[in-house]
Amino acid sequence: MEILVSLTVGALVAIGIWMMLDRGLLRVVLGVVVLGNGVNLAVFSAGRLDGRAAAFVTEAGAPALAANPLPQALVLTAIVIGFALFVFALAVLKRSWELHGKVETDLVTAVAEEPAPDLPPQGDKA
Amino acid sequence: MNALIVSPLLIPLATLVATLLVRRDPRAVAAISLAGALALTAAGLVLVGLAAQGQILASQAGGWAAPYGITLVVDRLSAAMVAITGIVGSATIVFAMARDEDPARCRDFHPLVHGLLVGVCGAFITGDVFNLYVWFEVLLVGSFALLVLGGGRRRLSGTVVYVVLNLVATMMFLLAAGMLYGASGSLNMALLAQAFAAGEVPATAHAAVVLMLTAFSIKAALFPVFGWLPASYHVAWTPVSALFAGLLTKVGVYALIRIVTLFWPDAGIAHEVLLWVACATMLIGVLGAAAQVEVRRILSFHIVSQVGYMILGLAIATPLALAGAVFYLIHHIVVKANLFFIGGIAARLTGSERLAAMGGLYARAPWLALLFAIPALSLAGIPPLSGFWAKFVLVKASLDASAWIAAGVALLTGIFTLLSMSKIWNEAFLKPHPAGTAGMRSTAGLRPALWAVTALAAMTVAIGLAAGPVMDYAVAAAEQLAAPAAYIDAVVRAGGH
Amino acid sequence: MLASIGLIAFAMLAAVPLAARLDQRAGWLLALAPLGAFIHFLTQMPTVAGGGVIESTLAWVPALGVELAFRLDGLSLLFALLITGIGTLIVLYAGAYLSEHHHLGRFYAYLLGFMAAMLGLVLADDLIAMFVFWELTSVTSFLLIAFQHDKAESRRSALQALLITGGGGLALLAGLILLGNVGGSWQFSGLSAQAIADHALYPAILVLVLIGAFTKSAQLPFHLWLPNAMAAPTPVSAYLHSATMVKAGVYLLARLNPALGGSTSWGTILITVGAATALVGAVLAIRQTDLKRVLAYTTVTVLGQLTMLLGTNTHYGLQAFAIYLVAHAFYKAALFMAVGSIDHATGTRQIALLGGLIRHMPLTGFAVALAAFSNAGLPPFFGFIAKEFKYAGLIELGLAGWVTTAVMILTNALLLTAAGLVFVRAFLGREGRYPHPPHEVGVPMWIGPMLLAIGGFVFGAFNNLAEVWLIDAAVQAVSRATVPVSLYLWGGFTPALLASLLTVALGVSFYLQRTRLRRRLSLWRVLWRVSGDRIWDRLLKRVFAFATRVADRFQHGSLRQHISALVLAIAGFALIGLFASTGEDLAWPAVSSPVNLAALLGCVLAVAGAAAAAVTPGRVALVATLGASGLGMAMFFLAARAPDVAITQLMVETLTVIFLALVLRRLPPTRLVGSRKPAAKRFHAVVAIVIGAVVAAMMLMTVSQPLPGEIARWYLDNSLPGGQGANVVNVILVDFRALDTLGEILVVGLAGLAAAGLLAGGRREDEAAPGAGATEGSADFGSVLLRQGILPLSALLALVALMLLWRGHNLPGGGFIGGLVAASAAVLVALAFGTTRARALLRVPPLAMLAGGLGIAAVAGLVGLFHGEPFLTGNWIFPAGLPLGTPLLFDVGVFLTVLGAVLHMLLGLLEREA
Incomplete structure (x- = not known):
């Protein structure tokens, strides 16, 4: 199981990075999701995979082979954070399509390296 | 005491909530926001006052003992960082009250700034690796939101680079935190430090720490992973880029200092690597800056180069070197934020931030020239301003440690910094405006911005002239860092169920 | 001592508001500050001349052992008097010279700021405090050179001066730190010459300190900033760039002579560099057509000679050093001010246009005459004594001294020619062709040159005065052992006198043959190219080109390049970490839990879905495959007994799809996958595989060891009793x-x-x-x-x-x-x-x-x-x-x-x- 999970983590990370190196910005954003899934899986598995019962306890105590609850809590946190970041990234994607009219990654990012534009002429308000 | 430790989190959090709730009234938002930032400063100064006496304050959130609950811990370094965060935050908010042509002045600015401050302060006071990750995420998402504030093609383009690269970094941090737990069974920094010192952790824990430090290095903008910084800082709204320039990379530096001093207090291969990284960062950063022709791009590359100085202190790791790193952190936050502010005012007055299109400020706005000269000379390490002491200590520490190359690089970087600063001075200030006096713009509505800038410049002068007490504090902070036993002890004694 | 610095600093702060109200009349008021300080130092003369020193110390940065320690000995006193005395005259002069300038207040502020810094420099006993003032003089000098800021030439010159002296300053800082460490003290007066001389770092200290001193004092090859600094207004040239700041380097050498001067290398370097600088400066001086630049190059010459004299470390040499320092400060400041007056009165400084000025400017002319005589080294002026002692000091050295003497005879002859250009050419002879009709300048402008020129005469004629009150104590402070000091105009028929006579003869003939001389000199094209600004320009251009190349590596604006670089760096560091920490004993899995079929299925689905998403062109398919991947994750979590995580994953997946669907409606189709170029595609694949492999390896090594610690158990045991919850x-x-x-x-x-x-x-x-x-x-x-x-x-x-x-x-x-x-x-x-x-x-x-x-x-x-x-x-x-x-x-x-x-x-x- 450990080998399987490690390979899965590696594969998800590799695919995620590959997607982030894509020409289209959409796949870059989705790559973040895949990469995040891989990392979440890694964090989860860091608590080991020897649990035979969910981490619920009763008055009598915890099951002897209960799954490690700590990484579960950590991953839960990470999943929600990842979702929030994904939505933001998606929002950036949408907005840059609206503003740039392109979704080709390098064309969009090259704009930031253009020389700074002059400030608009000062209006009457100043 | 428990309340005091957590106040750096709660004050900005409460301010954030309050500004969201009253957002229909911009004046109230600004007033609450400023009050919150000032309160944070006050809390930070109280913490500094306590920490100066040598106390390490620790509290276990939820009342659960380490390693089960999350540790909050404030030593001299943390306290100083919180105080300086409050100061720069306050300055940013005051600055943002100035009239500006940028459309970014929307209501979200104030809540987002305080959200960012929660993350920054959280990172400074937490004693738990995963909790540190969470605060990194808070400040990261806050910075995303602030960076893109106001929109525009260029800004969005820079945001894309910033967001994607920082997401990679943060994922790696999460991965490293998970692996560190998987290898060592703990997330508490102090207890991990104990285990590391006792040699009780498997080798893979060290590897996980390396990965974690790599993630911090991205955040801190070290060579070779600083690419995101100069690709994005120059597109933000002025107060935002100043806040970023002051604080964000320094959170990465802080995390590097904290983790390295705790886990690997004795110089070793990691310090060796850091030393080379620091030298390369200083040089590449300053060379990159020399090539720039826009104010904020110059300043952005200089952030990179100066982070190298701080890491130099960490790499050499003698108490004096660490004191240099701490002093550099404090000095740099103030100076760098101020330079971005002033760059913004200069651009606002000349109509551009391209050096070629600027000019005439020396004749037109001599007060701005003076205000620029102070942080600029400080950045270049000209005595008796704050930057001189920072550089002096680091060069001395390098020479004392026979790190000749590092000392040479640090000095060489100094002269290039001077070159860059005098380039801005010559082009933007001394040179007549290319469009003649007609090219200059009105100073109307700038008053709050000038207050902020003046206050920070006064701080720079004060840190320089009264370097004695500040240096004493930095040296004492470095002693705490160099001997982590007291830190560990404080966490263990914090207790809990 | 501290009060005198404070007084001048206060005047600096008051300068701008005062000038705004009083215009040039503010100068009279502001001059009181340096005058007060001057009088203060005069009153200290008896103590210092009697062999005493005055000390005062303020704590500054105790953690670093840095304190504001000041110490007034013979050398400091000599400099302090020059700084405040000439400073007073300059402040007066500047008010009249720049009376029309709208930034007069700023000018005063910079000038007085410089004065305070310079005073601090020569009074400081603490190495670091001295350095602080040292750098401040560079900064104020920068501001003053760039004072006429709308001229590109001024800005360029200011930058050049700042970079050269600033760069030297950094070397000096390193040198001082090493010096303090090695010498066992952070005070000049406490340095142990023995410890320094014996230390392995002595050569490093020497080189670093000398770079600092040579850049500041414009020694070869750093001399080029000084003539360019003449872009500054003339009062600045007179004060900073001849009488005081440029002598800071020489001052430092003198100050360190007791600690560092014992070695052969010290003498060799100082004499060689000093003599070479002197000769080159003199040759370049008489090539100039602008009177001010003539003076600038002669200053280079004098700085070279002063350096050389310190290198001799002979009795006569050190006396000559002190004498020449004073003599030069007197006559050069006077000449500069006079040239400024000429410029002011006639509108030109071009030698070819000048002549017969004595008729229009008799007072200035008289002062110039006296100063030029001293400059030329004619008796009974102070400059004559300086020259005599100089030769005597060199001759003391033996063979090397004779060679150097020959070079110096040539140099001094050229100096005499330059003095001739200033006085004879400008003031005597036929009427020049002036842009506007000449007139005598006002009192503030001629009083300074006059007093200084007369001073040069008085010190020469009544040299006992100078010897007792100034020179003796100064020489003792510079020398490594007690030196008997005795000044005289007539020392009998000595080799030095012979050299002196030779100099005058040669100088006069040079002057008479100056046109031919200059024509000859202009044939040595190569020399001018080497010594000119071109190297500087080319150097800067190279540096900037290199910087651009570096910057372009990081400013390509391509996100994908950024990501590739970042990911490779991460993988590289992670690998280093992996190998550095685990070494050879890469352990193979010690823990192995049985494969759970549902979890396996989840893994496969997660990877397959992601892989499909990575290559699927259509938008709908993209969302679907990604959803499948997320579903696989949830399945895995469920199989791994983590229901909360699984449900969260599912809910997040649902909302992700909703957001995607809403946003994708507005986006163009994504038909293209990967990169356009196959090479880039391959590279990206390599990047992805590398990071995937590294992460997988780290992961495997982590989870294949047992999990240390009991934290998980604690949570399970305390959840219900401590947290009142079963989940x-x-x-x-x-x-x-x-x-x-x-x-x-x-x-x-x-x-x-x-x-x-x-x-x-x-x-x-x-x-x-x-x-x-x-x-x-x-x-x-x-x-x-x-x-x-x-x-x-x-x-x-x-x-x-x-x-x-x-x-x-x-x-x-x-x-x-x-x-x-x-x-x-x-x-x-x-x-x-x-x-x-x-x-x-x-x-x-x-x-x-x-x-x-x-x-x-x-x-x-x-x-x-x-x-x-x-x-x-x-x-x-x-x-x-x-x-x-x-x-x-x-x-x-x-x-x-x-x-x-x-x-x-x-x-x-x-x-x-x-």
Whole structure:
């Protein structure tokens, strides 16, 4: 199981990075999701995979082979954070399509390296 | 005491909530926001006052003992960082009250700034690796939101680079935190430090720490992973880029200092690597800056180069070197934020931030020239301003440690910094405006911005002239860092169920 | 001592306001400051001449051993008198010279600032304090050179001076630090010459200190900034760039002579560099056509000679050093001021245009005559004594001295020629051709040259005065052992006198043959090219070109290059970490749990879905494959006995798809996959595989060892008794590690706030009228039946959400999951009935919900603080045996924040899309 999970983590990370190196910005954003899934899986598995019962306890105590609850809590946190970041990234994607009219990654990012534009002429308000 | 430790989190959090709730009234938002930032400063100064006496304050959130609950811990370094965060935050908010042509002045600015401050302060006071990750995420998402504030093609383009690269970094941090737990069974920094010192952790824990430090290095903008910084800082709204320039990379530096001093207090291969990284960062950063022709791009590359100085202190790791790193952190936050502010005012007055299109400020706005000269000379390490002491200590520490190359690089970087600063001075200030006096713009509505800038410049002068007490504090902070036993002890004694 | 620096610094601060009110008359007032300091130092003369020193110390940075230690000995006193004395005259002069200038106040401020710094420099006993003042003189010099800031030439010269002296300053800093470490003291007066001489670092210290001193004092090859610095107004040239600042380097050498001067290398370097500088300066001087530049190059010459004299370390040499220092300061300041006056009065400084000025400017002319005689080294002027002692000092050295003497005879002859150009050419002979008719200048402008020129005569003629009060104490301070000092005009027929006579003869013939001489010199093209500014320009250009090359590596603007570089760096460092920490003993899995079929399936699905998403062209397929991948993740979590995580993953997956679907409608199709060029594609594949492999390896090595520590067990054991909850994961989230969760909901809230603004199209909220853009429901949900079905479904979902929230402490669920489910319910309503309806149903605006949720979570944590417990400590009450506690309240906060944030984004997005 450990080998399987490690390979899965590696594969998800590799695919995620590959997607982030894509020409289209959409796949870059989705790559973040895949990469995040891989990392979440890694964090989860860091608590080991020897649990035979969910981490619920009763008055009598915890099951002897209960799954490690700590990484579960950590991953839960990470999943929600990842979702929030994904939505933001998606929002950036949408907005840059609206503003740039392109979704080709390098064309969009090259704009930031253009020389700074002059400030608009000062209006009457100043 | 428990309340005091957590106040750096709660004050900005409460301010954030309050500004969201009253957002229909911009004046109230600004007033609450400023009050919150000032309160944070006050809390930070109280913490500094306590920490100066040598106390390490620790509290276990939820009342659960380490390693089960999350540790909050404030030593001299943390306290100083919180105080300086409050100061720069306050300055940013005051600055943002100035009239500006940028459309970014929307209501979200104030809540987002305080959200960012929660993350920054959280990172400074937490004693738990995963909790540190969470605060990194808070400040990261806050910075995303602030960076893109106001929109525009260029800004969005820079945001894309910033967001994607920082997401990679943060994922790696999460991965490293998970692996560190998987290898060592703990997330508490102090207890991990104990285990590391006792040699009780498997080798893979060290590897996980390396990965974690790599993630911090991205955040801190070290060579070779600083690419995101100069690709994005120059597109933000002025107060935002100043806040970023002051604080964000320094959170990465802080995390590097904290983790390295705790886990690997004795110089070793990691310090060796850091030393080379620091030298390369200083040089590449300053060379990159020399090539720039826009104010904020110059300043952005200089952030990179100066982070190298701080890491130099960490790499050499003698108490004096660490004191240099701490002093550099404090000095740099103030100076760098101020330079971005002033760059913004200069651009606002000349109509551009391209050096070629600027000019005439020396004749037109001599007060701005003076205000620029102070942080600029400080950045270049000209005595008796704050930057001189920072550089002096680091060069001395390098020479004392026979790190000749590092000392040479640090000095060489100094002269290039001077070159860059005098380039801005010559082009933007001394040179007549290319469009003649007609090219200059009105100073109307700038008053709050000038207050902020003046206050920070006064701080720079004060840190320089009264370097004695500040240096004493930095040296004492470095002693705490160099001997982590007291830190560990404080966490263990914090207790809990 | 400190008071005198303070007085001048105060005058600096007062300069701008004073000048604004009084114009050039402010000069009279401001000159009182240096005058006061001058008088103060005069009163110290008896003590110092009697062999005493005066010390005062202020603490500064005790942690570094740096203090403001000042020490007045013979050398400091000599410099202090020159600085304040000439300074007084210069302040007066400047007021008249720049009377029309609108930045006069600034000028005074810089000038007085420089004066204070220079005074500090020569008085400081602390190495670092001296360095502080040293750098300040560079900065003020920069400001003064660039004073006429609208001229590109001024700006360039100022920058050049700053970079050269600043660069030297940095070397000096390193040298001083080493010197302090090695010499066992941070004070000049405490340095141990023996310890320094014996130390292995002596050569390094020597080189570093000499670089600092040579750049400041314009020694070869750093001399080029000094003539360019003549772009500054003439009072500055007179003061900084001849009488004082440029002598700071020489001062430092003199100051360190006792500590460093014992070695052969010291003497060799100083004499060689000094003599070479002197000769080159003199040759270049007589090539000039501008009177001011002539003087500038002769200053270079003199600085070279002073350096050389320190290198001799002979009795006569050191006496000559002190004498020449004073003599030169007197006559050069006088000449500079006079040239400024000529410029002021005639509008030109070109030698070819001048002549016969004595008729128009008799007072200035008289002063120039005296100064030029001293310059030329004619008796009975002080310059003559200097020259005699100089030769005597060199001859003391033996053979090397004779060679140097020959060079010096040539040099001094050229200096005499230059003096001739200034006086004879400009003031005597036929009338020049002036841009405007010449006139005598006012009192403030001729009084300075006059006093200084007369001073040169008095010190020469009554040299006993100078010897007793100034030179003796100065020489003792410079020398390594006591030197008998005795000044004289006539020392009999000595070799020195012979050399002197030779100099005068040669000088006069040079002057008479000056036209031919200059023609000859201009044939040596190569020399001028080497010594000119071209090297500097080329150097700067190279540096900038290199810098650009470096910057371009990081400023390509390509996100994909950034990512590749970043990922490779991460992989590289991780590999280093892996090998450095584990070394050879890469252990093979020690732990191996059996393969769980459902988990295996989940893994396969997750990878396959992701892989498909990576290569699928269509948008719908993309969303579907990604969804499948997420489903696989959830399946894995479920199989690994983590129901909470699995449900969260599912809910997040659902919302992800909803957001994607809404956003993708507006995006163009994504037909293209990967890169255009196969090479890039291969490279990217390599990058991805490398990082994947490294992560997999690290992962495998981590999880294949047993997990140390008992934390997991503790959580399981304490969840119910300590946290009142059976769902351990939830108890960790809201109690044990609630601080993480607080940060997490903050992330969600901030992301919601930020994304909403972007999704709503960058619209500024205050610009949109309330209700604008509100939707009336999507056409896709047009069927009445469907709508009728959705409402109860949503209500049911909302109920489920509340239930999940409530029971989450004991069963799978909790604030997150509940919030996500509730959000889904609200999304359904919004899609079916429009956002107006959805907002109405909610009653509370999403943003307020978000803020309220954060607030509630924080308040739940505060309860503990009020009881004197740490933040977030759980407080429980048990009404009717039902455990109610702040962690539950905290979970409500989580619920509200998640719900508020998701709705804030979604409703904004939907309204935009409408």
